[in-house]
Amino acid sequence: MSDSDDFSDGSDSELETEIESDDEEEMVFMNQQPWVRALPPEPEDQEPSNFTENVGPKNMPPSDSKPISYFFLMVTVDLINRMVLETNRYAAQFIASKDHIRRFSRLLDWRKIGEVTFNEMKAFIAVILNMGLIRKANIGEYWHTTYKSQETSWFRSVFSRNRFQQILQFFHLVNNDDIPNRNDPNYCPAAKFQVLVDHFNTQSSHHLVPEQNISIDESLIATRGRCTMLQYIPSKSAKFGVKLWMLVEAASGYIYNMRVYRVKRFDPTPRGTTQGSYVINMLLESSRLLNKWYHVVCDSFFTSIDLAKQLLRDHTYITGTLKQNRYMPNKIKNPQLGQNDSIYMRQGELCLCSYKEKEHRKPVRILTTKEKAVTNIRGKPKVLEFYNKNMGGVDLADLMVTSYSSNRKSMKVWRKIVFNLIHRMDHLSDKEDAAANTAAGRGFVKVKLRKLPSGKQKECSVCSDRNGFGGRRRTRTICTDCHRGLHKDCVMDHLCVAED
Structure with a gap:
């Protein structure tokens, strides 16, 4: 379009069409851009965040409820x-x-x-x-x-x-x-407990707005019973079981949405897309989290450059590791790196990083559409620190439910799944x-940490127990409001009562 066309008197319909196609034109431009070397440190964004959701619990009972x-x-x-x-x-x-x-x-x-x-x-x-x-x-x-x-x-x-x-x-x-029946075209192997999964998702999303960083990964309900949906995942401790796709809040492990994987016969992947991309889009769409600038953190099974571009069109960030066999620039796929060395490449909003921690280890490849090419004082990419901090949401959810033992043998696999879901709901x-x-404001405040002067320490108010199994544990950081000792990893479990 020429310069004179910018000021032409077009009809309203033409103007609307032009506005609606802005995102598509931007993506076409991004695809035409070459991959270029990015040198750290890249400047941080000074503009306010696009994420404007009012996060936290909602539709709660009165604060004095049992x-x-x-x-x-x-x-x-x-x-x-x-x-x-x-x-x-x-x-x-x-x-x-x-x-x-x-x-x-x-x-x-x-x-x-x-x-x-x-x-x-x-x-x-x-x-x-x-x-x-x-x-x-x-x-x-x-x-x-x-x-x-x-x-x-x-x-x-x-x-x-x-x-x-x-x-x-x-x-x-x-x-x-x-x-x-099993021979019926409409047969579903999850029919006996699907109603509970749907109820779980409805109630979970009804009572919480998740923080911006969300984690997507697979989970396994351990069983070796006779079941069409039985999966073998060698990386899991149980090895055999029924697989769940989960979307959780990265910080707390709160399960916001889940889907049962009913094997390829009942859950086929659409032609032209990977299973990982299909699962992420399915979870985000069913959770209604697209077009809100949420930040998805996932592993190499899900991540691809095509998925990152598609999520950007849907106003969603992604950060995740990449498999070597995925499409990427050769300098990222086969980098020449020494110990504690990294290389960055960028194409518009997409940033790729390859990092090698030690000589005998393989390089880690990671893709992000939000983080910048920045390294910490030890030379480690900050995007990798962000990934390690927020990727474990599903593992945290699985860890919390291990306090309930549901490994009792049962002839009915669906019943074992139901009891596992009830444990998760509890x-x-x-x-x-x-x-x-915490949100009700009954004397509780947002926790901030302050470092003590050199050489001084205090007992952690959360994990330290002189007479207990864990013993005495000291820290160099304290809560700025109650001035009690507090580890950084214990902040989520700390109930801070501000001093008068």
Whole structure:
């Protein structure tokens, strides 16, 4: 377009078309740009951040609510009512399918006691959660009274053993009559628990706006049961299980959205794209986080230059490592680097970095659309420090749920997945409770650290315990408000009460 056209009197429709195509023209221009060498340090952006979301908890109960109120944010009354309805339905279907019930069968007890009630289902969930915390060899041992040292009387006070096992046997979330057979084209291997996954995602996004940095990675629910969705991932400690794609808040490990991978037959990757790119777009679209300048951090399975350009068009940043077989400039793919040496290349908003920490190690290749070519005083790229800090969100979420042991053998793989998700929902409710208490302003303030003068130290108010297992732990940093010792890694667990 000539200079005179900039001031021409075009119609409104032509103006709208030109404005809408600005992003596309910018991307075409970026693709035409060559890759050029970037020399650190690049100047930091002085403009205000494009990210304007009001992050933090939302739709919380009153600040003086009991912890159970936060639990019901995730495990809602509607969900428990659904469990009651479908459990009773399946019990009726199962009993009706029996031509003859033996004289001493437990099915007679179900008829005698009656259908499961709402309060019984709440108690059932409580027992499942406590069984995850208190590990025993089999379910019957929770009701044993032979040895006083191994007795757990709480379980007997909630249920009889037979009643609990009956509810466990009939526990359901959906009507079996509504599930297509395996040979049906509409068959879904996740049909028996998909309703819980959808409920999880709805409630999780309803009660939190995540911070700008989000992490996307895979997780594994360990099982070796017979299941169409069984995956083998050698990098995981469990090796075998059902794979989940997860989008989490990088700082806290809060699971914002998840998808169950139902294997290639049921979740095919569209032609012309990689599975990693497809998963990231699927999670971001279902979470409604596109066009808000969120910053995705992911590993080399997901990252590619084409994905980075596409996310920029959707106003989303990305930072992630790159596989050597992906498309990239040769100076990044096969760099000639010495120990603690790095090289940067840039194409518009895209920045590539290759870094070699030691002579005997392979170089690390990383792509970012937000960070600059800057190294710290030790010569390590700051983009790599950012990646290491924010990539572990999914691993943090998995670490938190390990306090619940759900590795008990089961013939029903879907039931094991359901109990794992309930454990995760209980953990998220704990996070919401802590976040809401901090945000409510009940004497709590935002934590800032200050370094003590040379040689002085204080005990950490979070991790130090003179009489405990961890022992005494000292730090050179303190909270600027309460002046108590505090490690940088312990900030998230610190409840700061400002001094008057």
